Amino acid sequence: MLEAVPMGSSRTIQTRLVLPPDTNHMSTIFGGKVLAYIDEIAAITSMKHAKMQTVTASFDSVDFYSPVRSGEVLELEAIVSSTGRTSMELYIVVHSTNIDTGVKKLTTESFVTMVAVDTNGAPQEVAPVFPETEQEKKLFESGSIRRKIRKEKREMPSKFFTL
């Protein structure tokens, strides 16, 4: 087994300005735009942790809490919240700030599973993580419950439809 590293060692922060093409007819950001940003920061963070290429295995949950308007600033923060043998669970939180009022809001929260792969796409072992702060401890300790839910979901029958 690889040596465990602090959760914070691959923490990543990205800042984005929300522009008119990113928004819909209500001048609020497209959910898909936020998903693309989440996918990108999950990839960067997981690659920093795994020290190799990673792929997105699943978007486990995404919750949109408040709309974001054109001209606001998005701040995305990602951390490896727990690991399996080759998979990493990423926790991503997104805040928006209105520059004129200074009001900062929680916008989106997401858990994503990324898998480390070699050049042939075969899953590779990753180092475990350990928490250091109180918040990290809560995230880390609840990881086993989320892993169990993911496992149960994957065991449920699916692919019902032929489209």
Ligand SMILES: CC(C)(COP(=O)(O)OP(=O)(O)OC[C@H]1O[C@@H](n2cnc3c(N)ncnc32)[C@H](O)[C@@H]1OP(=O)(O)O)[C@@H](O)C(=O)NCCC(=O)NCCS
């Ligand atoms: C993710 C992928 C590498 C898994 O490959 P696989 O042959 O199923 O490998 P395994 O069954 O050995 O699973 C490897 C790990 O991925 C996890 N995993 C696989 N599918 C998963 C899913 N749908 N959700 C969450 N975790 C998943 C497994 O639990 C395992 O984790 P562990 O080693 O920590 O226990 C493969 O399905 C793949 O390449 N998918 C496409 C990825 C991609 O292209 N993403 C971009 C968007 S399309």
